Amino acid sequence: MLDLSTVLLLAAGALFAYILYIVLHDQRRAYAKIVYHEITIRIKDLLINQAKEQRVLQFVVENAVRGDPQSVVDHIDKYCSQKEWAMNVGDQKGLILDNVVKETNPNTLLELGTYCGYSTVRIARLLKPGARFLTVEFNPAYASVAKQIIEFAGLKDKVQILEGSTHDIIPQLKKKYEVDTLDFVFVDHWKEKIFTRYPTYGEMWFAQKGLCHPCRQRHCSRGARLFGTCPYLWPL
Numbered sequence: 001m002l003d004l005s006t007v008l009l010l011a012a013g014a015l016f017a018y019i020l021y022i023v024l025h026d027q028r029r030a031y032a033k034i035v036y037h038e039i040t041i042r043i044k045d046l047l048i049n050q051a052k053e054q055r056v057l058q059f060v061v062e063n064a065v066r067g068d069p070q071s072v073v074d075h076i077d078k079y080c081s082q083k084e085w086a087m088n089v090g091d092q093k094g095l096i097l098d099n100v101v102k103e104t105n106p107n108t109l110l111e112l113g114t115y116c117g118y119s120t121v122r123i124a125r126l127l128k129p130g131a132r133f134l135t136v137e138f139n140p141a142y143a144s145v146a147k148q149i150i151e152f153a154g155l156k157d158k159v160q161i162l163e164g165s166t167h168d169i170i171p172q173l174k175k176k177y178e179v180d181t182l183d184f185v186f187v188d189h190w191k192e193k194i195f196t197r198y199p200t201y202g203e204m205w206f207a208q209k210g211l212c213h214p215c216r217q218r219h220c221s222r223g224a225r226l227f228g229t230c231p232y233l234w235p236l
């Protein structure tokens, strides 16, 4: 007969194995998977006293070709597929993003959620001369890495990083940053109700701020959802 402590230990082991199974094998638990990756990566950050984003930057600087945005994009993809997962839009959704940027050929763009600057470099490499690209990031450590990656890619003159929260920055776009209208908005941070469940409201919200033309077309890459992220692309 098993005693109580053995039963409890077996139950705890079974629960742990079940959670591990869900986290590792069930695609529907995409958010759990992100949390799992983030926890293990942040433990590593603490142990070696260097943040993952710094490691991405270091890999780019040591291996990519300075001044070549495609090389920067390829090396971030390489690092994040072979060494450590990171929340970049990535190559699969990146191809959708490329196509929408090429189709739209925008003059003024806004990105919400810069992170290390992967999608920023990816988009900026396709822009025509004179296009203006603003990207918003509220985490100063990420903004600093993105700045260095954008500079390394040779895109410093095309991109302006606005450090702060979307909610503080969007209302200042017209006056402080002299944005007239936006041709393209890429929303790639935690989407609130306004953006996720009601994308049309998202457009209306930008329109109310006087920041977009009436919408002609909307693209959504939901079909390419990976790890639960779902960027909404609004060529306006």
Ligand SMILES: C[S@@+](CC[C@H](N)C(=O)[O-])C[C@H]1O[C@@H](n2cnc3c(N)ncnc32)[C@H](O)[C@@H]1O
Residues within 6 Å of the ligand: 087, 088, 089, 090, 112, 113, 114, 115, 116, 117, 118, 119, 120, 136, 137, 138, 139, 142, 164, 165, 166, 167, 188, 189, 190, 229
């Ligand atoms: C999914 S990542 C962006 C990835 C990036 N677009 C790429 O593909 O390389 C989301 C980023 O948005 C930032 N973020 C989240 N909420 C924000 C907010 N309210 N204002 C500004 N930045 C925010 C996070 O710090 C994070 O760096």
